[in-house]
Amino acid sequence: MAYDVIVIGSGPGGYPAAIRASQLGFKTAIIEKESLGGICLNWGCIPTKALIKSAQVYDYMKHSSNYGLSATDVKQDFGAVVKRSRGVADKMSKGVAFLMRKNKIDVIMGYAKITGKGKIEVTAADNSKQTLEAKNIVIATGGRSRELPNLKQDGKKIIGYREALVLPQQPKSMIIVGSGAIGSEFAYFYNSMGTKVTIVEFMPRIVPVEDEEISKELEKQYKKQGIDIMTNASVEKADTAGNGVRATVKKQDGSTVTLEADILLSAVGVVANVENIGLETVGIKTDRGKVVTDKYLQTNVPGFYAIGDCTPNQALAHKASREGIVAAEHIAYTEKKTTHLPEPLDYGNIPGCTYCVPEVSSVGMTEKAAKEAGYNIKVGKFPFMASGKATAAGATEGFVKIIYDAKYGELLGAHMIGFNVTEMIAEVVTARKLETTGHEILTAVHPHPTMSEAVKEATAVAYGEATDI
Structure with a gap:
């Protein structure tokens, strides 16, 4: 053929x-x-x-x-x-x-x-x-x-994301190793369904690729929901000889603690x-x-x-x-079927979304990355606590954080945590694609009441023109 x-x-x-x-x-x-x-x-x-x-x-x-x-x-x-x-x-x-x-x-x-x-x-x-x-x-x-050498997946007690989707019975307890998108999403799901969840994250904070303030907010919300979180920690070994899993976790100070659960989900990437x-x-x-x-x-x-x-x-x-x-x-x-080359991807303008509750979305530079790149920046943050739509929806957790270059107004990055923010990030992706400035976001009339007007409100905070906070 x-x-x-x-x-x-x-x-x-x-x-x-x-x-x-x-x-x-x-x-x-x-x-x-x-x-x-x-x-x-x-x-x-x-x-x-x-x-x-x-x-x-x-x-x-x-x-x-x-x-x-x-x-x-x-x-x-x-x-x-x-x-x-x-x-x-x-x-x-x-x-x-x-x-x-x-x-x-x-x-x-x-x-x-x-x-x-x-x-x-x-x-x-x-x-x-x-x-x-x-x-x-x-x-x-x-x-x-991805399988870690010391956490070989057996598909029953030490599992990956595929098994986590179709477990025949809901576990009473679960250890989740890794707090990226996969780990964080399953943590929310299983905890909400009634499983006792403990997250073990090797890095200093959960969802480590996100802006630091986003990580802190998600950790705060997860702890309110009853999820236990261990950061700067690694699972050294896991014993599956008994009824469940006994995981030996090494903490930052070198000491170890043993966690017990029905299931261990390895969510350390792909x-x-x-x-x-x-x-x-x-x-x-x-x-x-x-x-x-x-x-x-x-x-x-x-x-x-x-x-x-x-x-x-x-x-x-x-x-x-x-x-x-x-x-x-x-x-x-x-093959000469078209006369123009396609436009290559801008990998610096690819949005990331994590569909936990509250949701997390982001695009572009974090505040730390912008500073390290030498930008003089303006940062605005608008909490959903001040949003009429969020208050009406009963979803006031989280905020929108937006980062601009102070010199030219370039939209460097946006970081969101809250209800439905995975739908909101597209505005910023499109704005960055069009090389939009802070002034244009400010003067573009956003509908009220919406969650998405928080993008404009955060911009107003960055430029010292906030009227709703």
């Missing part, structure tokens, strides 16, 4: 790459070893959001009296919550299958391995093999849960899927376990592109999606 473009992997990077390639007139195929939509749709972004929504509704029901309502005998059905999450994921995966048919993309199920220039061998579930050929190949193989896919056969370069690419996602070997979690920079679905489109459009340019 010969194609113009073959995409290996159908995650949020792979399937947009295939669709865009087809739109541009290429005969396209996509290879997937498990389920269309990849990890994001089936075992990541989407099903976790379904679980979190169930937890939010459960929280609302338990606190209905805060809204002048009465809900009695409120209960949760853990199995039904998990079943709903799997149904949401399945629906989205079927949606990708529809998009493949709509765009006339051949879907080939199996494990892909590069066997030569423009050649791929696909091994199906029944071990049958077929060889495909294409002038251009896009590697979109994604990532998987590792790229670059092994056993034939990269070395054609000489594709990797560095630190990821495929090396240029700004158009080309590898060092002509005809091979790589996108998403198997490449450097942020391991985020939306970053992968845009990379897939850039790769497809660059192929079109090299």
Whole structure:
């Protein structure tokens, strides 16, 4: 079988790459070893959001009296919550299958391995093999849960994110190692459902990639919710011989403490899927376990592109999606189907979102990074406690923090924690893309009452023009 473009992997990077390639007139195929939509749709972004929504509704029901309502005998059905999450994921995966048919993309199920220039061998579930050929190949193989040497996952007592999505029974207690997006989201979900959760974070603060004030606020809110947090701590070993897990945790002062729980969730990030896919056969370069690419996602070997979690920079679905489109459009340019090069990604303007409660979102520089870069900055912070919409919604936790260059008014970064802030960050991403200044944010009329007007209010604080705080 010969194609113009073959995409290996159908995650949020792979399937947009295939669709865009087809739109541009290429005969396209996509290879997937498990389920269309990849990890994001089936075992990541989407099903976790379904679980979190169930937890939010459960929280609302338990606190209905805060809204002048009465809900009695409120209960949760853990199995039904998990079943709903799997149904949401399945629906989205079927949606990708529809998009493949709509765009006339051949879907080939199996494990892909590069066997030569423009050649791929696909091994199906029944071990049958077929060889495909294409002038251009896009590697979109994604990532998987990272395993620490001293925390080998057995899938039962020491688990990764996949098992955490489909546990047959709700654990009474859980240790979560790592407080990035994955760890923080599962911490909120399980704690809200009634599991006793302890977070163990190696770094000095939780969600360590975020602005320091965001980390402090989330830690404060999590402790109010009943989550135990240990920072500057590491799990040295875990004993699974008994009924649950006994984890030996080393603290900053060198002393150790033993934590006991039913389950230990290892949430220490992801590792790229670059092994056993034939990269070395054609000489594709990797560095630190990821495929090396240029700004158009080309590898060092002509005809091979790589996108998403198997490449450097942020391991985020939306970053992968845009990379897939850039790769497809660059192929079109090299094949003379278009006359212009695609615009490369600005990795400094990729938003990050954590869908815990309160939510966390950010883009651009933290306050510390801006100072270290030599900027003279203006910083504004607007608490949702002062927001009419947040007060009406009963969601006054958190704030919006926004950072400007004092000299030119450049919007350097924004950091948010609170209700629905993952929806609000897009305004700042677009503003930064358009090289907006603080003056333009201030004079753009924001609707009232909304949570999103906090962006304007924080800007007013930065420029000493606040009227609502």
